[in-house]
Amino acid sequence: MPYRRLEHTSDVRLRVTGATRAALFRDALRGVAAAMRPRGRGAAVTRRVRLEAADGTALLVDFLSEALALMQARRESYREARFTRLSERRLEATLRGTAVEGFGEDIKAVTYHEARVAGGAAGGWATNLVLDL
Amino acid sequence: MNEPRWPLRALTPTLWEIAPSARAGMRVPARVFATAALLEEIERDRSLEQLVNVATLPGIVGWALAMPDAHEGYGFPVGGVAAFDTAEGVISPGGIGYDINCGVRLLRSRLSRAEVAAAAHDLGRTLFAAVPSGVGRSGRLRLAPAELDAVLAGGARRMREMGYASEDDLAHTESAGRLEGADPARVSEHARARGEDQLGTMGAGNHFVEVGYVERVLDPAAAERMGLRAEQATVLIHTGSRGLGHQVATDFIRRMNQAMAGYGIELPDRELACAPFASTDGQAYFAAMAAAANFAWANRQMIAFEVREAFARVFAGRDAGLELIYDVAHNIAKVEEYSVGGERRRVVVHRKGATRAFPGDPVLIPGSMGTASYVLEGAPGALAASFGSSCHGAGRRMSRTRARREATVAGLRAELAAQGVTVNAGSRRGLTEEAPLAYKDVDAVVSVVQEAGLARAVARLRPLVVVKG
Incomplete structure (x- = not known):
């Protein structure tokens, strides 16, 4: 399973793994989208995202924060990300998903708490993520 | 999981200190207001490590403080208070939290417990x-950009102009419901988009509207000043700045993480991201935070308006009263002055899960459904020992997952019904996650702030009708 939910006293903690950096980012997006518990399914949507960050961990958290903001503001849920560029500090991606009626969970933010993107070796990529409820 | 123990020295039975020698980089001591039993609970997570981290931040004054309801947060512990010199210190969005100006509003009514109980189902x-x-779910107002700007700049005062508040409401709101220096231009498009239809909405999680009653008056003179008496029905509103405030925090934690190297600041935790208060980045955040705080005050005011309308429908022909006792934030930064070490200092006080407790001002401590809430009054000790701050609630002690495992909807409803509490919740999941068993003992928390001289208990409230997301 590319992401799984771990115990956390007040919020949501995810363990995300992926064979590649792109897989990690995509599965982290799916983890956040699932944690929001979208309700209803409408028309297909796509959104473009371009970001720069100080390092790989900040890039992942900033990417997910951007997706969270778009999902909440536009009432959309993204299940797929296609990366036209993805390096340690830069990304360009197209997010694909659907319009939704609302969400069952009010995720305030994707935090940097416990996030540490590590990988690149044969073991693949992994990080924890904590979402503030 | 028990975290490594920090060297704590008891200064009094309710105040503990970690000396600056405990870890390299600490600029001031870290202090915890707690009994030995509450301290043991606090030591089970990383609250104290986070508090020690706070004590290392540039320009911190006095102490890094944790309240008895403290638990692990992001960067700062929840239930944390820290003051930074306005000239030499920093401001940290993580010291305010993602829900800027989350807070509580208490209204008193002319109705009795029995009158509300008889109409509980309809009222809920x-x-x-x-x-x-x-x-x-959107509020009744969807704000055009210029209207949103007016709310961000004007807070509850703007709601008065729009006909949703009285002068009496503003007079009984912290900072009259409006922080000076708010700059709507510092609030991003994402934040605006997340907030434009959320004015007058409660959100989810531990936010609620609760109709309750005064179970016990603990300080008759103070209760009389606040217009509270036994068996009187009350309304508590607990919510904040919604998605707009969450996004302001996200935007500035990111911005400060990028800017810190330029200020020569290195931190053990990215969630502590900060910038000198006097810098462009620090002032931009302060102006955006003030705008989000104003949005939160407008939000609670709008909800109070909706509550008054709802009471008027249910209790047709009766004046329910519903006068505001007070509205106070527990996630905010404010510029205040204190005597520290015999010297008068102008500081930016960060309260994250901590309530302002100025002498004579009401301090509102919400419980969870099925448990008591408290009305306190700030005491002089708070000015000397806690930068005018007190606790903010019971604090979680159990994960949402475990709460869902241990509480069932049917069992919880039956338990609450037996206590005379009616619950209307948007989701079954949200209901069990917020079950009373998931929270610490609010009585124990309040007892500490009272014994420590930060605030005095005025009245204990019990819920009758709880409305949650």
Whole structure:
């Protein structure tokens, strides 16, 4: 399973793994989208995202924060990300998903708490993520 | 999981200190207001490590403080208070939290417990329909950009101009419901988009509207000053700045993480991201935070308006009263002055899960459904020992997952019904996650702030009708 939910006293903690950096980012997006518990399914949507960050961990958290903001503001849920560029500090991606009626969970933010993107070796990529409820 | 123990020295039975020698880089001591039993609970997570981290931040004055309801947060512990010199210190969005100006508003009514109890079912359903909760339900106002700017700049004062507040409401709101220096231009498009239809909405999680009653008056003179008496029905509103405030925090934690190297600041935790208060980045955040705080005060004011309308429908022909006792934030930064070490210092006080407790001002401590809430009054000790701050609630002690495992909807409803509590919740999941068993003992928390001289208990409230997301 590319992401799984771990115990956390007040919020949501995810363990995300992926064979590649792109897989990690995509599965982290799916983890956040699932944690929001979208309700209803409408028309297909796509959104473009371009970001720069100080390092790989900040890039992942900033990417997910951007997706969270778009999902909440536009009432959309993204299940797929296609990366036209993805390096340690830069990304360009197209997010694909659907319009939704609302969400069952009010995720305030994707935090940097416990996030540490590590990988690149044969073991693949992994990080924890904590979402503030 | 028990975290490594820090060297704590008891200064009094309710105040503990970690000396600056405990870890390299600490600029001031870290102090915890707690009994030995509450301290043991606090030591089970990383609250104290986070508090020690706070004590290393540039320009911190006095102490890094944790309240008895402290638990692990992001960067700062929840239940944390820290003051930074306005000239030499920093401001940190993580020291305010993602829900800027999350806070509590208490209204008193002319109705009795018995009158509300007789109408509980109708009142619960009417309030649930009137106050949008959960995620995705809009408020009655959808603000055009210029209207949103006016709310961000004017806070509850703007709601007065729009006909949703009285002068008496503003007079009984912290900072009259409006922080000076708010700059709507510092609030991003994402934040605006997340907030434009959320004015007058409650959200989810531990936010609620609760109709209760005064179970016990603990300080008759103070209760009389606040217009409170035994068996009187009350309304508590607990919510904040919604998605707009969450996004302001996200935007500035990111911005400060990028800017810190330029200020020569290195930190053990990215969630502590900060910038000198006097810098461009620090002032930009302060102006955006003030705008989000104003949005939160407008939000609670709008919800109070909806609650008054709902009461008027349910209790047709009766004046329910519903006068505001007080509205106070527990996630905010404010510029205040204190005597520290015999010297008068102008500081930016960060309260994250901590309530302002100025002498004579009401301090509102919400419980969870099925447990008591408290009305306190700030005491002089708070100015000397806690930068005018007190606790903010019971604090979680159990994960949402475990709460869902241990509480069932049917069992919880039956338990609450036996206590005379009616609950209207948007989601079954949200209901069990917020079960009373998931929270610490609010009585023990309040007892500490009272014994420590930070605030005095005025009245204990019990819920009758709870409306949640």
